[in-house]
Amino acid sequence: MYHVTVLGAGTWGTALSILLCKNGHKVTLWSALEKEVEALKENRDTIPNLPEAKLQPEVVVTGDLENALTDSELVVFAVASPYVRKVAQLARTYIRSSQIVVNVGKGIESDTLETLTNVIQDELPEADVAVLSGPSHAEEVSRGIPTTCVVGAKTRKTASFIQDIFMSEFFRVYTNPDINGVELGGSIKNVIALAAGVADGLGFGDNTKAALMTRGIAEIMRLGIAMGCKAETFAGLSGIGDLIVTCTSNHSRNRNAGYLIGKGYTPDEAMKEVNQVVEGVFCAKAALALSKKYHVQMPIVEQVNLVLFEGKDPRTAVSDLLLRDKTTENSSLKW
Ligand SMILES: NC(=O)c1ccc[n+]([C@@H]2O[C@H](COP(=O)([O-])OP(=O)(O)OC[C@H]3O[C@@H](n4cnc5c(N)ncnc54)[C@H](O)[C@@H]3O)[C@@H](O)[C@H]2O)c1
The missing domain is CATH 3.40.50.720 (NAD(P)-binding Rossmann-like Domain)
Structure with a gap:
């Protein structure tokens, strides 16, 4: 004891x-x-x-x-x-x-x-x-x-x-x-959970959520590797595991705040309604700053920031994500 x-x-x-x-x-x-x-x-x-x-x-x-x-x-x-x-x-x-x-x-x-x-x-x-x-x-x-x-x-x-x-x-x-890897996965997934909530609030389906989760962990992993963390950590409980639970659960205040934003609430109204600290809102700015500091592309994090802090319409944010420049799924895989 x-x-x-x-x-x-x-x-x-x-x-x-x-x-x-x-x-x-x-x-x-x-x-x-x-x-x-x-x-x-x-x-x-x-x-x-x-x-x-x-x-x-x-x-x-x-x-x-x-x-x-x-x-x-x-x-x-x-x-x-x-x-x-x-x-x-x-x-x-x-x-x-x-x-x-x-x-x-x-x-x-x-x-x-x-x-x-x-x-x-x-x-x-x-x-x-x-x-x-x-x-x-x-x-x-x-x-x-x-x-x-x-x-x-x-x-x-x-x-x-x-x-x-x-x-x-x-x-x-x-x-x-890998302390920093464990920390980073658990923190930045809150930003992706906000995006997943927005998609639910807009009435999109399981396909959209799976896309956000899969591409979201790719963003977190890219940043983590640039910061010296281990790729394996992001495939584990504090990475993909926490992302799954936060993006899919009704217990998640980040997903719930995103849901309300998708339904037309302003970010401030959504946070008031959730009535708890919505960590993803704080983390969104920090994640974007880290992506700039480490020169890593994080398009979902970027769009979440625009919706939260610059009044961007969530529907436009989703179509901007889908219509980004065409790219490969994993740049380390070669033909
Ligand atoms: N709730 C969950 O299911 C859960 C699960 C895993 C991790 N977490 C993480 O644990 C942390 C705490 O989450 P929570 O759900 O308990 O949040 P919460 O909002 O219920 O509690 C946060 C606590 O922070 C302290 N606090 C708040 N304002 C303060 C102030 N001005 N000065 C000093 N202390 C202050 C208080 O003790 C408060 O209860 C968060 O970072 C969250 O992401 C939460």
């Missing part, structure tokens, strides 16, 4: 706390948001976005960061991407040297274009920072539905430590040394 501290008591942090407690660990769940702490303290049976879930009485819920991090053996960052740096800065005083930290959030920091693991590592230079990602809706994890994820870490030892803590009869965890 380990003492695990989960930072961020939103949907994912709470679902993982339920899993970790079921696995027999001592769990402390912390949030910077007082109302989140109060709500969970008052009612462990009706958790927003997690119908059917109950947070066990053994899970300590607190807003006191020093207490939460004292003697912690694993720190889980489950914070919405725009606030990860701020929370890492708050935590810095209480993090000891070689503290193992695992990021479970998905996103890219807008100003620096860094992955969340790199943001945390930057703020906590003495910590050993890893990532856990994959096709894992909180709603399903909190209900014990069979799920698989992957841990990216600097060493096999750290990856195995985190794997052991999270593994259960319904939550299988693989390991992967």
Whole structure:
């Protein structure tokens, strides 16, 4: 049994706390948001976005960061991407040297274009920072539905430590040394999920969605390889696996926001309606900036940006994608 501290008591942090407690660990769940702490303290049976879930009485819920991090053996960052740096800065005083930290959030920091693991590592230079990602809706994890994820870490030892803590009869965890690849797949798929939602909202069919998913992973993989990540990672759980679940599921806030945009809502109206942080909107700009920085073509990401930030009509965006210059499916395959 380990003492695990989960930072961020939103949907994912709470679902993982339920899993970790079921696995027999001592769990402390912390949030910077007082109302989140109060709500969970008052009612462990009706958790927003997690119908059917109950947070066990053994899970300590607190807003006191020093207490939460004292003697912690694993720190889980489950914070919405725009606030990860701020929370890492708050935590810095209480993090000891070689503290193992695992990021479970998905996103890219807008100003620096860094992955969340790199943001945390930057703020906590003495910590050993890893990532856990994959096709894992909180709603399903909190209900014990069979799920698989992957841990990216600097060493096999750290990856195995985190794997052991999270593994259960319904939550299988693989390991992967390609931290940046695991991060990138999980983040940029949110942009493709927005596009898939738009296609659904416009009333297009399965063909369109399969096209967006297949060409979407090709874009993510091209960028990842240019950034030094491994192609195999994008064929795995944090790449194609997460893309499939996010583009096809009604649980996905990114797909749902895209759906509303396809139905005629403005991006702002869609985000208000979804009423949660829609990470893909933040990530869209960052992904486009990365594609320019690494000179990689990302036409779907480009069109999503035009729809989100320049008022482009989604229908025109789709036809512009279809009528782009003709090309081969895979430029590395030669006749
Ligand atoms: N929900 C899921 O199914 C799921 C699954 C896998 C990964 N994720 C990722 O995990 C991360 C968290 O997702 P979530 O669903 O729990 O989101 P959420 O919006 O429910 O919660 C995000 C949490 O971030 C913290 N936060 C928000 N505003 C803050 C602020 N101003 N200062 C400090 N902290 C603040 C809060 O604790 C909040 O609960 C995201 O990056 C998401 O992509 C979510």
